[in-house]
Amino acid sequence: MFKNYNMNQLVLPLDLEVKLQENDIAFSIHHLVESIPHEAFDSFIRYTGCPSYHPRMMLKIILCGYTQSTFSGRKIEDLLNDSIRMKWLAQGYVPSYRTINRFRVHPEMKELIRQCFVQFRCQLVQEKLIDQEAIFVDGTKIEANANKFTFVWKKAIEKFHASLVEKSNQLYNELLENKIIPEIKRENDEQLSIEELTQIVEKLDEVVDEYTQKIENSEDVSERKQLRSERKSPKQIVKQVSDWIARKQKYEKDFEILGTRNSYSKTDLEATFMRMKDDYMQNGQLKAGYNVQIATEGQFALAYDVFSNPTDTKTLIPFLDRIEKEFFSLPKHIVADAGYGSEQNYDDILTKRKRTPLITYNQYLNEQKKKYQNDPFKTSNWAYDEESDTFTCPNEQKLTFRYHSTRTDKTGFQRQYKMYEFENCTDCPLRSLCTKGHEGTNRKLMINEKWEQQKEYVKTKLSEEETASIYRQRKIDVEPVFGFLKANLGFTRFSVRGKSQVDNEIGLALMAVNIRKYAARG
Structure with a gap:
């Protein structure tokens, strides 16, 4: 005897909620998104055209997809057709992958993700899962969605630009000595600007036109041949200087993109080439990536930020600024490893923020x-x-x-x-x-x-039992979050390009880590 099995009879309940387990992760996602104030969704309202999907529903299905290690818009769309929890969260709607992808890179998405972190932390405080005594700061490098061999190095650009400046100055001086062109007014004696190089091309074009006119007016074959020979040199110089103008424009654009960085990727201009721990090439090859900083407590990510520079030392102050501005007030203790120990960071935390830095320095151990x-x-x-x-x-x-x-x-x-x-x-x-x-x-x-005094202060604090016990929690608090993100969730590479969109995606991924941990605690 078999249990009843009939493909011609409707067996699914009309309300899919009854098919979910009591502690299903979908309920955690639902309650979190529903706790976000209505005002946060006002910017998504459209008064013309076809009514759009509700942003609460869109945020729920994207978060649910990320908790299931599904980061692709197409695969999230597939889950909407297959997963009961996704069907319940979407209430029968099936947005296309294009709609999903457009929503998660929406400019206003950053505010929704911020609200998720704020509401989630309030929930943790209310349930006394965190004590708000300290935050634990650390960073990791995650590979960007960029091609591997599209690097542009600052040192190479500086070398080529210096060579171009030297050659252009030398050519200009030769043109003046040979009286081919008149002297032009220069703003900078060290190098010729693009406008000044353009003036040189214009002057040389006039010289070429004069030779052309003489050739057309002359009927002597030998004279015409001589004039063509003399015209050849300025024509070649025009071509060369025009090439220099294009190269100089490119170098100036490269310097603007680089800023203070040493490299960037041609396929993601805001990604910097960094040394990753997971080196699949096994040769120390640098890969385009972003430096992700997080602040945790109770193994929950409470705040995050994304930086293009690979070193952690210079990221702490802007990261703490963002935490105070967008997430929450800083607790009494700021805990981090030796990568963040510097005079500037200590001075900022002690003097400006009036907090206690439990941060070691390079030679502490x-x-x-x-x-x-x-x-x-x-x-x-x-x-x-x-x-x-x-x-x-x-x-x-x-x-x-x-x-x-x-x-x-x-x-x-x-x-x-x-x-x-x-x-x-x-x-x-x-x-x-x-x-x-x-x-x-x-x-x-x-x-x-001042640095010696700061080091003595840190050593004194870390020798006290209360603060030493807080510092000892660092490894077991912040490191597991990265392990869960990369190993369990499988988030090892961004699927979007550009810092603003990367910021949104890492926010979704970290919130997915939080929700999975929160839902699994019972």
Whole structure:
């Protein structure tokens, strides 16, 4: 005897909700999106044309697709035909993949994703799943949707541009010496601008036209032949300078796209070539990607941002600015690894934000080792006399203060140094162990007092049990989010191009990670 099976009879319930399990992930998605205020959807309203799908429904099905590791618009459309939870969330509607793709790159989509994170965090606070004592910051690099060998390197552009400037200046000087063209008014003596190169072409065209006119007016064969020979050189120069103008325009556009970056991809202009951990080429090849920064607590991603620069140090301040502006007020403790430890970051958190940075610096772990602490040639172990303002080296020689120095980095941040120098290191028996400087030069020491004070502050905080226990949570709080994103969700490469669209997609992917973790907790 078999259970009833009849393909000619309707067996699906009219309400698909009854077919879902009580703790199905679709309910978590539904409640989250429904908690977003109505005002957030006003910008999607259209008063002309065919009525559009409700943005709540569109957001629900995209989030549901991402929680099922489905990032393609076509595959999300397929799920709408196959998945019961997707049918329930869409209430029978089946938007095309084009509609889905247009919606997730919509300019106003960023606000909806932000609202998702804000409402989700409020839900976590209400259910006491997070205590709001600290946020844990970390970053990862994710490959961009760009071709592998479309790189443009800043150093190469600078090299070619410098060569073009040198050649164009040399040619201009030769034209003046040979009195082929008159002198033009230059704004910059170092290089010719595009407008000035265009003037040179115009002057040379006039010279070519004069030769052409003479050739047409002459009836002497030998004279005409001589004139054609003389006309050949300016015509070639016109072609060459025209090529330089096109190249200079390209180089200037490249410099504008690069900005402060060292590279970009031709197929995604805002992606930068970075070294990825998952190197499928096995040769250290750089790949176009984005630096994704997240702030977590309780293994939930509470905020995120996307940067084009590969290093984490310069991303912390703008990331914290975005958190305060768009997501939530910063808690008491900001926790991150040594990649974020810098004088500028410490100063920003302590002075501007009045928060506690639990952030190590590059040499922190080494300084905890006995080998480092017992090494007499480490300058941090040298005895310092505050009254005489001198350091004593292993050879019992004194480093005396010489002068103050100020250094400014590319971002405009200034660091103050005190410069110390030995009187004479020439006959020191320990010279080879102490310095690699050339014979005849004295050992110098640069001391940044503010940086040293900040390091002492961090070491003190990390030695206290309360703050040390918070810092120890970093690895088990933020790292699993990236592991879940890449390994479990399978999100290892962006499917859209451009920083604004990438920002939307990583927001959807991180919220999908949050929803899956939240739904699985019961």
